[in-house]
Amino acid sequence: MSDPLSKRRLKMWIRLLGVTRAAEGELREFLRVKHATTLPRFDVMAALYRKREGxxxxxxxxxxxxxxxxxxxxxxxxxxxxxxxxTPSETDRRTVFVALTPEGFAQFEGLAAEHEAEVARVFAGLSEADLDAMTDILKRVGS
Structure with missing residues (x-):
């Protein structure tokens, strides 16, 4: 016997994927047009910003x-x-460390603030209750 919610789950997955792709497309365009950069560059800088030691x-x-x-x-x-x-590793010549420069830190901080504002704009139609409900649902799915 098949799951009666199977088709609804599939439709939800397709909708979720569509929303994700649309939002990512808007963010890619925002970064390209407003900052002459790409999402992969932003992602690398964000990762290095979080790991300041490199x-x-x-x-x-x-x-x-x-x-x-x-x-x-x-x-x-x-x-x-x-x-x-x-920076090459002092103990293993095959290993190279990478870190943001001071200029990279400064540029990323400005870019991150504008990126956050753009994400807020993309999802401006969601209320606080909507955000709480979606966050709860996505946490349950992701665990």
């Missing part, structure tokens, strides 16, 4: 759930722009 390239890839090659490409561009620095 991380290895492998750790960064794991944090972002991307390949080492993808992370390296973004870090290369950020380094060329003076926003991150690479």
């Amino acid at each position: 991380v290895t390239m492998s750790e960064l890839s794991r944090m972002l759930l991307v390949s080492n090659g993808n992370a390296t490409t973004v870090v290369d561009r950020l380094e060329a722009d003076g926003l991150v620095r690479r």
